[in-house]
Amino acid sequence: xxxxxxxxxxxxxxxxxxxxxxxxxxxxxxxxxxxxxxxxxxxxxxxxxxxxxxxxxxxxxxxxxxxxxxxxxxxxxxxxxxxxxxxxxxxxxxxxxxxxxxxxxxxxxxxxxxxxxxxxxxxxxxxxxxxxxxxxxxxxxxxxxxxxxxxxxxxxxxxxxxxxxxxxxxxxxxxxxxxxxxxxxxxxxxxxxxxxxxxxxxxxxxxxxxxxxxxxxxxxxxxxxxxxxxxxxxxxxxxxxxxxxxxxxxxxxxxxxxxxxxxxxxxxxxxxxxxxxxxxxxxxxxxxxxxxxxxxxxxxxxxxxxxxxxxxxxxxxxxxxxxxxxxxxxxxxxxxxxxxxxxxxxxxxxxxxxxxxxxxxxxxxxxxxxxxxxxxxxxxxxxxxxxxxxxxxxxxxxxxxxxxxxxxxxxxxxxxxxxxxxxxxxxxxx
Amino acid sequence: xxxxxxxxxxxxxxxxxxxxxxxxxxxxxxxxxxxxxxxxxxxxxxxxxxxxxxxxxxxxxxxxxxxxxxxxxxxxxxxxxxxxxxxxxxxxxxxxxxxxxxxxxxxxxxxxxxxxxxxxxxxxxxxxxxxxxxxxxxxxxxxxxxxxxxxxxxxxxxxxxxxxxxxxxxxxxxxxxxxxxxxxxxxxxxxxxxxxxxxxxxxxxxxxxxxxxxxxxxxxxxxxxxxxxxxxxxxxxxxxxxxxxxxxxxxxxxxxxxxxxxxxxxxxxxxxxxxxxxxxxxxxxxxxxxxxxxxxxxxxxxxxxxxxxxxxxxxxxxxxxxxxxxxxxxxxxxxxxxxxxxxxxxxxxxxxxxxxxxxxxxxxxxxxxxxxxxxxxxxxxxxxxxxxxxxxxxxxxxxxxxxxxxxxxxxxxxxxxxxxxxxxxxxxxx
Numbered sequence: 081x082x083x084x085x086x087x088x089x090x091x092x093x094x095x096x097x098x099x100x101x102x103x104x105x106x107x108x109x110x111x112x113x114x115x116x117x118x119x120x121x122x123x124x125x126x127x128x129x130x131x132x133x134x135x136x137x138x139x140x141x142x143x144x145x146x147x148x149x150x151x152x153x154x155x156x157x158x159x160x161x162x163x164x165x166x167x168x169x170x171x172x173x174x175x176x177x178x179x180x181x182x183x184x185x186x187x188x189x190x191x192x193x194x195x196x197x198x199x200x201x202x203x204x205x206x207x208x209x210x211x212x213x214x215x216x217x218x219x220x221x222x223x224x225x226x227x228x229x230x231x232x233x234x235x236x237x238x239x240x241x242x243x244x245x246x247x248x249x250x251x252x253x254x255x256x257x258x259x260x261x262x263x264x265x266x267x268x269x270x271x272x273x274x275x276x277x278x279x280x281x282x283x284x285x286x287x288x289x290x291x292x293x294x295x296x297x298x299x300x301x302x303x304x305x306x307x308x309x310x311x312x313x314x315x316x317x318x319x320x321x322x323x324x325x326x327x328x329x330x331x332x333x334x335x336x337x338x339x340x341x342x343x344x345x346x347x348x349x350x351x352x353x354x355x356x357x358x359x360x361x362x363x364x365x366x367x368x369x370x371x372x373x374x375x376x377x378x379x380x381x382x383x384x385x386x387x388x389x390x391x392x393x394x395x396x397x398x399x400x401x402x403x404x405x406x407x408x409x410x411x412x413x414x415x416x417x418x419x420x421x422x423x424x425x426x427x428x429x430x431x432x433x434x435x436x437x438x439x440x441x442x443x444x445x446x447x448x449x450x451x452x453x454x455x456x457x458x459x460x461x462x463x464x465x466x467x468x469x470x471x472x473x474x475x476x477x478x479x480x481x482x483x484x485x486x487x488x489x490x491x492x493x494x495x496x497x498x499x500x501x502x503x504x505x506x507x508x509x510x
Numbered sequence: 511x512x513x514x515x516x517x518x519x520x521x522x523x524x525x526x527x528x529x530x531x532x533x534x535x536x537x538x539x540x541x542x543x544x545x546x547x548x549x550x551x552x553x554x555x556x557x558x559x560x561x562x563x564x565x566x567x568x569x570x571x572x573x574x575x576x577x578x579x580x581x582x583x584x585x586x587x588x589x590x591x592x593x594x595x596x597x598x599x600x601x602x603x604x605x606x607x608x609x610x611x612x613x614x615x616x617x618x619x620x621x622x623x624x625x626x627x628x629x630x631x632x633x634x635x636x637x638x639x640x641x642x643x644x645x646x647x648x649x650x651x652x653x654x655x656x657x658x659x660x661x662x663x664x665x666x667x668x669x670x671x672x673x674x675x676x677x678x679x680x681x682x683x684x685x686x687x688x689x690x691x692x693x694x695x696x697x698x699x700x701x702x703x704x705x706x707x708x709x710x711x712x713x714x715x716x717x718x719x720x721x722x723x724x725x726x727x728x729x730x731x732x733x734x735x736x737x738x739x740x741x742x743x744x745x746x747x748x749x750x751x752x753x754x755x756x757x758x759x760x761x762x763x764x765x766x767x768x769x770x771x772x773x774x775x776x777x778x779x780x781x782x783x784x785x786x787x788x789x790x791x792x793x794x795x796x797x798x799x800x801x802x803x804x805x806x807x808x809x810x811x812x813x814x815x816x817x818x819x820x821x822x823x824x825x826x827x828x829x830x831x832x833x834x835x836x837x838x839x840x841x842x843x844x845x846x847x848x849x850x851x852x853x854x855x856x857x858x859x860x861x862x863x864x865x866x867x868x869x870x871x872x873x874x875x876x877x878x879x880x881x882x883x884x885x886x887x888x889x890x891x892x893x894x895x896x897x898x899x900x901x902x903x904x905x906x907x908x909x910x911x912x913x914x915x916x917x918x919x920x921x922x923x924x925x926x927x928x929x930x931x932x933x934x935x936x937x938x939x940x
Contacts, residue, residue, distance in 0.1 A: 167918035310889035335934040342930035430904040435912040439931040447903035459718040459740035461901035471891035473877035474860040482865040488597035500772035501869040504765040
């Protein structure tokens with residue numbers, strides 16, 4: 081079910097290089113369909129929007145009920161499981177707490193001769209959050225995408241999500257959105273929802289940024305509108321890497337590998353350990369625990385294709401390998417996990433010790449679960465408050481201060497052949 | 511030469527909506543050429559790289575001299591104009607000073623039961639900077655792209671730039687790169703340079719992020735490799751917007767409009783003023799000053815096509831219009847420019863008062879001149895130290911802390927149908 085490699089870092093690296101090629105290929109007809117839908121929405125606005133909703137999702141949605149009503153949200157609170165409600169409230173509280181610490185102030189500095197320089201940091205004004213429907217409707221994702229925007233100070237946070245055939249929205253999603261501070265929820269999904277958020281229609285105002293996961297049509301639509309509005313990263317297949325020494329608990333480690341593997345058949349679960357004995361025990365535990373899990377088939381598939389246990393000589397090798405792979409989730413199950421923190425260069429989220437399993441971070445600890453996938457942790461970061469602000473520099477120079485540097489500016493402008501730049505200084509220095 | 515609109519915000523907005531459609535269309539054959547070059551570099555590495563350099567730029571470059579030597583840099587220092595050298599050194603110093611203020615620390619928080627949460631902020635390890643050759647070889651751009659990376663703590667900053675026919679590099683560029691902290695400079699430009707940075711060759715190591723402006727081939731190549739590595743924003747046509755009341759100086763304002771207009775025929779220069787009189791005076795000044803400028807033809811073209819003076823009723827209207835347009839550069843030439851700062855929502859860089867003209871910011875003040883163009887200041891920001899770091903979250907929970915929230919995690923995982931997630935908690939709580 082899962083390969084065990086007893087080998088050097090090199091051998092392991094070779095095996096894992098294949099991970100980078102997990103991307104799904106995008107069919108030409110998907111690209112064309114998305115293009116067509118976006119153009120239609122841009123031109124025909126609500127008319128096109130309602131047409132696609134009726135065609136793809138529900139015939140019960142029209143321009144008068146596309147916006148989820150206050151009553152629908154109140155009703156959702158009554159329907160949902162009370163334990164779920166308690167749990168989602170705690171999650172929201174913890175996520176808000178953590179993201180509050182990410183906030184930054186605008187700042188300025190003064191220099192001599194009354195020079196002032198600074199940076200204004202402001203929240204985006206309008207943000208749209210995409211939430212998938214059906215079995216991929218995850219209330220936790222609603223929190224993780226909306227709360228950083230709310231903490232940043234975004235005034236208008238709206239959400240789009242495909243309705244069921246009867247025109248309703250999953251009540252768990254409605255409740256999560258309400259708790260997370262979403263102002264308006266629209267019953268629309270797919271490329272048409274992205275088009276509406278990017279271009280605006282009579283019912284839906286255009287936004288500055290679109291975030292949130294979606295299927296291939298949604299991902300392609302987001303890519304298409306990028307630049308016209310901002311988008312978040314487009315997530316690739318996800319992964320967990322666990323570094324463990326002989327102190328690792330095989331039962332826990334096997335469970336954590338499978339919690340990643342159950343996501344989809346392209347998910348990758350990797351254990352890098354210094355202990356042969358642990359490797360064998362984890363393999364046995366996987367076989368044992370998988371039997372009771374509802375997503376057994378997916379788990380077995382992804383463990384077989386993209387799962388691996390690599391036995392290395394020492395922790396240094398393990399950490400080097402992890403830095404090469406730059407995993408989305410990294411669990412560090414070693415004697416003193418804190419000592420590894422300084423050595424970890426590339427990872428989306430780091431889980432320290434045996435009682436900090438990935439699902440703790442997925443749901444309740446507070447840090448974001450929207451993380452860089454497929455090795456992009458080398459340069460991308462978890463979703464954060466930073467993703468919902470924009471910065472403007474500002475510059476004030478007094479006449480005297482400008483005169484001090486004027487000739488140097490003219491010299492640089494002339495060197496670059498930009499004489500009108502030089503002229504802009506020269507007219508002031510006459 | 512330039513249109514004057516005496517009108518409401520609405521009329522002006524309509525006129526300016528056209529600005530958003532300034533994008534150059536990309537020819538199909540450009541896309542195909544770029545794709546071919548990138549695939550060739552990925553597969554055949556140095557062999558392909560040298561082939562393209564010899565074909566497009568210089569036959570004098572081979573694998574033994576593609577890296578600029580220490581001697582070449584020393585020689586450059588001897589060749590360059592001493593006043594230029596002084597000016598570029600001052601610019602570098604000011605840019606470094608401003609960007610140092612942007613640095614952020616990693617942070618952590620502790621909660622009860624030994625819970626620790628935090629965010630590790632680390633510099634990217636490898637960054638590649640693209641610098642155009644020929645007439646677009648701007649030493650100021652080298653500083654603006656490299657210094658934020660250096661301040662962030664990037665270990666390996668490399669530069670690529672196309673050589674002249676004889677295989678040499680503009681000495682001004684070499685000196686700027688050396689001052690800015692670039693470690694290695696390679697004599698290669700175009701899509702092949704981007705391919706080498708993204709995939710690596712025997713001569714050039716692969717990087718984590720590529721920044722810097724380039725022609726359409728470079729821009730397309732950057733777009734293609736995005737996700738495989740990170741890239742900066744792809745700049746569109748640029749613009750200046752000047753807000754002025756009756757206190758504005760028509761001579762200065764005309765000069766500043768033209769300093770933007772000289773960049774290229776798609777550049778846009780906009781004056782929004784509360785004073786009819788000023789509008790007329792600026793128009794006259796434009797006609798007068800343009801005669802002495804070397805890039806007169808470009809200036810007249812861009813003023814005619816994308817330049818406009820809009821007379822509005824009051825400052826509030828002017829600022830609203832500016833917020834709608836979200837200009838790359840915004841000059842505020844009014845009685846008390848600081849009072850406008852809080853009202854300005856969208857702008858790349860803000861220049862306050864009559865002695866803070868755009869070229870001051872382009873060259874020497876310190877804030878970055880790589881700015882969001884074409885209205886993207888609604889959601890994008892100036893290039894900064896933030897663009898050269900990545901963040902990792904970390905989570906530590908003790909056994910007791912996990913037990914406190916375990917059942918809530920299980921509830922959320924079960925609600926989402928992710929039973930292996932629930933299992934990861936359950937095995938620990940047995």
